[in-house]
Amino acid sequence: MSERENLFSETAGGVPPVIMEARHVTKKFTTAGGRPLLACSDVSLQVRKGQTLGIVGESGCGKSSFVKMIVQMYPPTEGEIIYNGKDITKFKGEELRQCRRKIQMVFQDPAAAFHPKMKIMDIVTEPLLNFRLIKKSEKEAKAKELLRMVDLPEDFVYRFPHNMSGGQRQRVGIARALALEPEIIVCDEATSALDVSVQDRVIELLVKLQKEKGISFVFICHDMALIQSFAHQVAVMYLGNIVEVLPGSEVAANAKHPYTQAMLGAIFSTKMDFTKKIESIESEAPSPADVPPGCPFQNRCDRCMEICRTQKPKLTEIGPGHQAACHAL
Amino acid sequence: MDLLNVKDITVTYGRNPRPTIEHFSLDMKEGEIVSIVGESGSGKTTVIRAILGLLPGGGKVDQGDILFQGQSLLNLKKEQWRELRGSQISMIFQDSGAMINPIRRIGDQFVEYIRTHQKMSRKEAWNKGVEMLEKMRLPSGDTIMRNYPFQLSGGMRQRVGIAMSMTFQPKLLLADEPTSALDVTTQAQIVRQFMELRESYGTAMIVVTHNIGVAAYMADKLIVMQYGKVVDAGTRDEVMNNPASEYTKNLLAAVPEMGGKRYV
Amino acid sequence: MQKKSNVFVKNKMFTILLILAVCIGLVAVFAPFIATHDPAAAVLTDALKAPSGDHWFGTDKLGRDLFSRVIYGTRVSVSASLILVACIFLVGSILGILAGYFGGWVDAVIMRIADMMIAFPGMVLAIAVAGILGPSITNAVIAITLVSWTKYARLARSLVLKMKNCDYVEAARVTGSTTIHILVKYMFPNVTPTLIITAATDIGSMMLELAGLSFLGFGARPPMAEWGLMLSEGRAYMQNAPWMMVFPGLAILIVVVIFNLLGDSLRDVLDPRDE
Numbered sequence: 075m076s077e078r079e080n081l082f083s084e085t086a087g088g089v090p091p092v093i094m095e096a097r098h099v100t101k102k103f104t105t106a107g108g109r110p111l112l113a114c115s116d117v118s119l120q121v122r123k124g125q126t127l128g129i130v131g132e133s134g135c136g137k138s139s140f141v142k143m144i145v146q147m148y149p150p151t152e153g154e155i156i157y158n159g160k161d162i163t164k165f166k167g168e169e170l171r172q173c174r175r176k177i178q179m180v181f182q183d184p185a186a187a188f189h190p191k192m193k194i195m196d197i198v199t200e201p202l203l204n205f206r207l208i209k210k211s212e213k214e215a216k217a218k219e220l221l222r223m224v225d226l227p228e229d230f231v232y233r234f235p236h237n238m239s240g241g242q243r244q245r246v247g248i249a250r251a252l253a254l255e256p257e258i259i260v261c262d263e264a265t266s267a268l269d270v271s272v273q274d275r276v277i278e279l280l281v282k283l284q285k286e287k288g289i290s291f292v293f294i295c296h297d298m299a300l301i302q303s304f305a306h307q308v309a310v311m312y313l314g315n316i317v318e319v320l321p322g323s324e325v326a327a328n329a330k331h332p333y334t335q336a337m338l339g340a341i342f343s344t345k346m347d348f349t350k351k352i353e354s355i356e357s358e359a360p361s362p363a364d365v366p367p368g369c370p371f372q373n374r375c376d377r378c379m380e381i382c383r384t385q386k387p388k389l390t391e392i393g394p395g396h397q398a399a400c401h402a403l
Numbered sequence: 404m405d406l407l408n409v410k411d412i413t414v415t416y417g418r419n420p421r422p423t424i425e426h427f428s429l430d431m432k433e434g435e436i437v438s439i440v441g442e443s444g445s446g447k448t449t450v451i452r453a454i455l456g457l458l459p460g461g462g463k464v465d466q467g468d469i470l471f472q473g474q475s476l477l478n479l480k481k482e483q484w485r486e487l488r489g490s491q492i493s494m495i496f497q498d499s500g501a502m503i504n505p506i507r508r509i510g511d512q513f514v515e516y517i518r519t520h521q522k523m524s525r526k527e528a529w530n531k532g533v534e535m536l537e538k539m540r541l542p543s544g545d546t547i548m549r550n551y552p553f554q555l556s557g558g559m560r561q562r563v564g565i566a567m568s569m570t571f572q573p574k575l576l577l578a579d580e581p582t583s584a585l586d587v588t589t590q591a592q593i594v595r596q597f598m599e600l601r602e603s604y605g606t607a608m609i610v611v612t613h614n615i616g617v618a619a620y621m622a623d624k625l626i627v628m629q630y631g632k633v634v635d636a637g638t639r640d641e642v643m644n645n646p647a648s649e650y651t652k653n654l655l656a657a658v659p660e661m662g663g664k665r666y667v
Numbered sequence: 668m669q670k671k672s673n674v675f676v677k678n679k680m681f682t683i684l685l686i687l688a689v690c691i692g693l694v695a696v697f698a699p700f701i702a703t704h705d706p707a708a709a710v711l712t713d714a715l716k717a718p719s720g721d722h723w724f725g726t727d728k729l730g731r732d733l734f735s736r737v738i739y740g741t742r743v744s745v746s747a748s749l750i751l752v753a754c755i756f757l758v759g760s761i762l763g764i765l766a767g768y769f770g771g772w773v774d775a776v777i778m779r780i781a782d783m784m785i786a787f788p789g790m791v792l793a794i795a796v797a798g799i800l801g802p803s804i805t806n807a808v809i810a811i812t813l814v815s816w817t818k819y820a821r822l823a824r825s826l827v828l829k830m831k832n833c834d835y836v837e838a839a840r841v842t843g844s845t846t847i848h849i850l851v852k853y854m855f856p857n858v859t860p861t862l863i864i865t866a867a868t869d870i871g872s873m874m875l876e877l878a879g880l881s882f883l884g885f886g887a888r889p890p891m892a893e894w895g896l897m898l899s900e901g902r903a904y905m906q907n908a909p910w911m912m913v914f915p916g917l918a919i920l921i922v923v924v925i926f927n928l929l930g931d932s933l934r935d936v937l938d939p940r941d942e
Contacts, residue, residue, distance in 0.1 A: 132588065271653060273657070296587065299663075303659045348619060348620050
């Protein structure tokens with residue numbers, strides 16, 4: 075057990091191996107008016123074995139589009155996503171379906187993520203039946219086992235989703251994602267619909283499962299304080315671009331990009347000095363259909379220079395495990 | 404005299420014997436900001452709905468009284484409510500976009516809103532609307548008046564909502580999760596806007612939110628609710644630094660903090 | 668069981684109409700026991716007799732007992748209408764689901780065909796199709812199906828489009844559900860309640876369309892006892908033997924009204940929004 079733990083903990087010296095890598099992923103949509111919308115622009119990220127990659131950003135920053143490509147809801151316009159040595163974005167038909175076994179997802183709204191007329195038992199075992207991994211007669215026993223994993227009472231298998239609280243439903247969502255014993259679980263704002271105390275326990279559960287099973291999480295979130303509390307790596311996205319990547323433990327002290335700092339300044343904390351005026355940049359993000367040339371953050375940045383208006387900064391290493399895309403750094 | 408006294412009210416809905424809020428009391432002076440925090444089902448929204456006489460379907464105040472400037476709000480007639488709402492007490496919702504008709508221009512609705520409360524020409528009402536929008540730091544109010552709600556961002560819609568509710572400089576502003584649908588940087592801007600309103604108009608506010616950080620930042624007084632009951636109440640510093648109840652302590656501990664507890 | 672009886676107690680109108688509809692069904696099933704005469708037996712000496720104790724609804728130009736023919740007509744008219752509605756329902760919902768779910772060229776092809784169908788007046792197109800296929804009750808059903816599925820397809824398509832990007836359908840894809848599984852287990856059950864309500868309200872008008880085609884000579888052929896055809900046969904004798912048109916007409920009226928009202932009240936019972 076201790077050996078296993080060592081393998082996945084950061085303190086073990088060696089960094090766990092990369093199991094999935096997005097390379098230069100770009101996604102363009104066409105808006106209803108026919109204008110191009112750049113949801114993701116040249117996104118390169120790595121997911122490491124047994125670790126959590128947190129992606130944080132405000133609405134419209136492209137974080138959801140990015141993970142939808144990881145779970146293969148749609149393919150990228152350009153770039154590739156390498157998993158097990160293969161570009162999964164090229165998969166089709168049965169090959170694609172088999173690949174889904176290893177990459178599962180937990181959705182944002184636990185009220186919308188389940189077929190309203192299915193019982194919990196059928197919901198959590200549907201993935202297993204899809205791949206014919208269990209017989210119909212084993213359904214009930216397996217469902218109870220899955221509920222035990224997420225600390226729910228076994229007799230919930232007979233319930234319907236609408237007879238449960240938000241936190242309980244989100245646990246069912248996690249149980250469903252666990253059913254196929256995936257290597258990667260993508261969580262799309264998995265706790266933002268929950269109350270804080272429930273959120274606290276769901277995160278504890280996820281971290282416990284990660285340690286036990288060595289699962290990698292890709293966790294999208296808009297709450298910087300939450301994501302830095304459990305992600306090994308945090309990637310900050312702004313208007314489709316990764317602007318900074320750094321270890322979760324360093325976000326509080328070492329974040330360098332002006333946008334990351336603006337987000338940190340806007341956080342209301344229970345331990346803040348309430349008499350101090352809250353800092354925040356005054357403007358709002360432009361629409362993703364109107365990204366300016368050069369640095370995407372130029373119009374809101376107080377350190378904006380001449381070069382920022384014309385040349386887009388590249389993501390460059392500025393410290394160990396720390397990258398940022400900014401001309402001023 | 405206090406601006407608002409809520410005296411030991413109990414609210415029930417329909418035939419449900421269990422009250423949604425029980426023995427809730429609150430005294431507010433002019434210009435004071437009170438935050439009510441609680442998780443879903445705590446009854447925090449019911450409190451402000453009761454104050455504004457807007458309890459939905461079968462909800463009623465069974466016990467206690469609500470006094471606004473010494474006058475009871477419980478048995479007002481429709482006419483009296485119309486005079487009070489908007490001009491003395493107004494309300495802001497989580498998404499002001501939901502409050503505005505999506506297929507009508509902002510300006511049409513703003514003008515109509517102003518003219519239901521005060522006799523003036525369309526032109527005057529329009530100018531008044533533009534003036535209010537610009538006071539809320541919306542650039543070029545005239546353009547915004549000509550826009551449809553969907554053409555504005557969430558933050559801009561929320562400012563429009565605040566502008567409308569502040570038109571007649573109400574004494575009391577009730578805000579139901581006013582920043583919950585917004586991004587963090589926008590949230591900070593809107594919170595700042597609220598604080599400026601109090602400074603320039605002396606508006607008292609009741610802010611209902613699940614975000615404890617926002618609640619504490621804005622509040623003079625803080626109320627924590629659970630299952631319809633007040634579990635903690637007092638000045639901000641009392642509640643934040645020395646919470647009386649176990650529930651509040653746990654709630655504060657569960658809020659993720661920058662550089663605070665790490666789960667891994 | 669408790670829940671079921673509640674539905675009936677709460678919806679008295681629906682219960683009454685349902686009982687009436689069942690009665691119509693029973694009339695069709697037990698026609699031989701209800702009819703007083705053989706509906707096909709022509710007794711030329713009794714031709715065009717007014718209603719009397721022996722022939723309750725009178726007789727037609729061939730001396731056949733009208734009461735028996737109206738009773739037997741229930742079999743043809745009701746069963747043909749039900750089969751017709753079932754056909755339209757299946758064809759329309761399947762094509763609509765496919766168009767909505769797959770989108771792209773599948774959607775384009777199906778919906779353009781549907782547009783073409785809508786561009787023609789339905790009855791005219793049905794007459795043309797029935798004319799080409801030759802007159803028979805089966806061909807009339809096919810003809811009306813061909814022109815009427817579009818409404819169901821559009822409805823099913825819009826429901827599927829609304830649902831296709833729901834979290835729980837995406838979840839089904841992520842958990843490795845096959846496309847067939849999603850179509851059968853997710854899409855079909857979700858469109859059926861709305862479509863069934865539409866179908867129930869359509870039974871009446873479909874019956875009228877069938878009767879109309881038969882009346883025009885493109886549906887049932889003599890000597891079949893079918894209400895539309897009987898109306899058509901009675902038309903020539905409207906002045907001296909009005910009962911030949913009155914009784915089949917009344918039968919159509921009663922059955923259409925019952926099924927229409929049943930459809931309406933079914934909407935109140937089944938309305939998914941009430942849940």
